[in-house]
Amino acid sequence: MPTKRVTSHDVARRAGVSRATVSLVLNRSESIVIAKETRERVLQAADELGYKPNSAARMLVSGQSETIGLIVSDPSILLVDQFVTQVLYGVEKANRQLGLHVLVAGLESGGPGSTYDDLVESRRIDGLIVLNPRAGDTALVSLIEKDFPLVLVGSVRHPGEVSVTFATRPVLMKAVDHVVSLGHRRVGAITFSPRSFIATEARLAALEAGLHAHGLALDADAIEVGDFSSESGHRAGLALLNRRPDVTAIFAGNDTIAIGVLSAAHALGRTVPQDLSLVGFDDLPFAPWLTPALTTIRTDGVHQGQIATQMLFERLNGRSPAIPRVRLEPDFIIRASTGSAKN
Amino acid sequence: MPTKRVTSHDVARRAGVSRATVSLVLNRSESIVIAKETRERVLQAADELGYKPNSAARMLVSGQSETIGLIVSDPSILLVDQFVTQVLYGVEKANRQLGLHVLVAGLESGGPGSTYDDLVESRRIDGLIVLNPRAGDTALVSLIEKDFPLVLVGSVRHPGEVSVTFATRPVLMKAVDHVVSLGHRRVGAITFSPRSFIATEARLAALEAGLHAHGLALDADAIEVGDFSSESGHRAGLALLNRRPDVTAIFAGNDTIAIGVLSAAHALGRTVPQDLSLVGFDDLPFAPWLTPALTTIRTDGVHQGQIATQMLFERLNGRSPAIPRVRLEPDFIIRASTGSAKN
DNA sequence: AGACATTGATAACACGTGTTAGCTAGCGCT
DNA sequence: AGCGCTAGCTAACACGTGTTATCAATGTCT
Known part of the structure; x- marks a missing residue:
């Protein structure tokens, strides 16, 4: 059991002043109401006793918890x-x-x-x-x-x-430009979450807009739903590539999912990027060190x-x-x- | 600005009792000192007013912050x-x-x-x-x-x-058994942290003990130091494999580092597991979905x-x-x- | 009927701090 | 001397709760 707590009362007694003075010295940093010499004495006493104000009492009176x-x-x-x-x-x-x-x-x-x-x-x-x-x-x-x-x-x-x-729309459209410029025409997507998430629907819309600008479309059957995890990326990747083997590029909802997509592609005998291009999302610290290093969108969390x-x-x-x-x-x-x- | 807070005083007034009674009802759950009917009245009043005790006041008096x-x-x-x-x-x-x-x-x-x-x-x-x-x-x-x-x-x-x-020693020795049983004789290690960490030194000792039991050794020049990250895994992997190309199995300090080792192996034209075996540590959720799926030690964080x-x-x-x-x-x-x- | 136990509720204190109104002493000015 | 003013400090209140000693009322037993 620790020893009795040191209160502002103890500090006051040691400095030979009142408790109010202690409080004023410790809180009103620049108010000149306190004599220089008194201030010094209080600060020294507080330091010697190792005084730390009780947060609960302070919260109670100030109404702020910091x-x-x-x-x-x-x-x-x-x-x-x-x-x-x-x-x-x-x-x-x-x-x-x-x-x-x-x-x-x-x-x-x-x-x-x-x-x-x-x-x-x-x-x-x-x-x-x-x-x-x-x-x-x-x-x-x-x-x-x-x-x-x-x-x-x-x-x-x-x-x-x-x-x-x-603002995911501009950067996703830019990413689509890149992929399309590499010659891809049939593009798939794996969401990072259920489509009930606002952000997920917004990102799909951005991909559609990007493809549309090139006269292409994001087919409904080239979309799979993920749930943040690599496991879901693997599952969704398999499903997507089996249903639409003609897809040559996939946008993964996040880098974690991209890990799973890589393994799904490998399982189906498709090499990235030769047989399939893959774009991640977030640029997590491991992204440059995946095999192959992941093309992705950097969101600075x-x-x-x-x-x-x-x-x-x-x-x-x-x-x-x-x-x-x-x-x-x-x-x-x-x-x-x-x-x-x-x- | 939110409306005035509701205090136990308000609850007391509404229930037609004293503040002390309110406190007793709400805290001493099973004490029978309070009449059933009064208790009901207090609880109802508290509920109607949406009363939540002020945590600061409670901390102050009880000395506990929960x-x-x-x-x-x-x-x-x-x-x-x-x-x-x-x-x-x-x-x-x-x-x-x-x-x-x-x-x-x-x-x-x-x-x-x-x-x-x-x-x-x-x-x-x-x-x-x-x-x-x-x-x-x-x-x-x-x-x-x-x-x-x-x-x-x-x-x-x-x-x-x-x-x-x-207790990393037994499981690491078991892992060494597995690796040695696959025919590996020259084994390397990449730590997850500087060797000043107690756990790191302990794990290296465990690997040494495991190898020693098979008449093998963990050579000093087959050890590289990592710092948790995939980047360090890549760097350490390159260094280790360049210095000791004869090493055929590597224990990575954690799964994140293992990612970097995989890419280092790939960069050097070595395929895992054909040309190099790799063991991770932690079994993070992505570990089964790396390519190849990672053999690792599961620590349930x-x-x-x-x-x-x-x-x-x-x-x-x-x-x-x-x-x-x-x-x-x-x-x-x-x-x-x-x-x-x-x- | 009166002493007494019991049940049910409350007044009052304590927790440790921030802050304001007010008090005291010293000083300058007329 | 008397008055006002200021610098420097403090007494006293407020914050909202938990808990204990106490009190009132009601019943019980002799």
Whole structure:
């Protein structure tokens, strides 16, 4: 059992002043109400005793917890796909630099809807960052409409939301240009998630638009649905290539899925990129080291997390962000998994 | 701005009782001191008003935050290797099921040493789980010696520590048996981290022991040092295979590194498993879907996180865990990346 | 009937901090 | 001397909850 906690009262007694003075010295950094000499004495006493203010008492009186909540929707995705982790890292790091703490909470899809309220109503957190928000999340929408300080990493297409997303359309059209310029005419796609996800449908639309600009189409039977994992990429890859063996290029929903597609192609005796071109998504750190090195679209998840934190910080300080919906521009990275189409 | 918070005082007024009664009803679940009918009235009032106790006030009076800290040493590892994320998931999920919150804090290797104190002394957390603890972390050792409720995921070899690790020696010896039985005689290794890490040195020793049992050795020049990432795996793989082209089997420090070794082998014109056998470590979800499917050692990170949580929970309730140092047994998973040695 | 036990609810304190209104002493000015 | 002003500090309140000692009311037993 640790020894008795040292309180501001102890510091006051040691410095020969009142507790109020201690509080003033330690918090009102630049107010000149305190004599230089007294200030020194207090600071020294606090230092000698190793005084750390009790966060609970401070929270209670200030109404602020200096803590933000990080909600991870469907946390099991963390297990299979590394992208969410990148965002999490960005959020944690940025908040650490701002002196804020981060409370992480997973939100199972079928779980209790009270997760938000437990955090918000108990005043345990000052603001919230929500990863991969689902449009059907009524508790979330309710918070947005209450104007609670909240930033989405993703979108639920609500007019009042503050969010950070990627503008996937331009970069995907650019990627399509690249693939088409290599001579590919029959292109397939494997989504990273069920089509009920807003982002997934948007990406398919972008691929269609890109192909359309070249007089080509994305056939409905050249689309397979994945679920973030390599396993789903393998399964979807097999299904797609068996149904449409004429397809010569595939857009994978993310790099993790691309791993599975590579193995599916191998299983069917097709070599990448000679017999099949493959484009990933996210440019996770392993992407350059797959065999062959993966052509992919780079989404900087760490940066996304940092921007989200910065926007939340603005809201916590009462300022509404200049741009409520930030859209980051991914880069297209050409490596070795895309090549000329066979005749 | 949200409306005024609802306090236990409001609930009391609505139910026509005192605040103390409200508190008794809501906390002392089974105490029969309260009349059935009064209890009902209070519960209904609380429900109608949507009352949630203020966590700060509760912390202040109870001295407990119902929150644990999760310290991630060297958090940038999160970016490249997925294993830490598995543990994080296990910790978050287990704590959620216990009704505890999780505060995540990264601990940069060169960062301020005050991270622990900020969390502990401010009473923001009740206990701590430390991922990948470093033996040189004096602040951590000091907490261990103070008997602060703390569980390591990893080890600093301190007699007083409570930790969860993997018994890697038996499974690595088993893996060596497998490789040797395939006819391999010249075996190399790529570590997952600098050799200053305790676990790394232990694993190398296990490989040596395994080879020694067959009259073989792990040559010093057949060892390369990696740093968790695929990139380091590629670099180390190239270096190792160039220096010792006679090596026919490689143990990679983790699956992420194995990805890089696969590409290094490919770059040197060596096919796995025909020209080179490769063993990974961790069995991350993508391992079965690499090309070829990776033979590896399965460490269940989620389980490790859950066990750590359970042990911390014991300590928080004043019980010291029955086994202070739990060692989990990994499984050896044979897939397609290991094959017969060429003659 | 009166002493007494029991049930049910409450007043009052404690937790440790931030902050505001106010107090004291010193000083300058008329 | 008397008055006002300022610099420097402090007393006192507020934050919202958990818990204990206490009190009122009701029944029970002799």
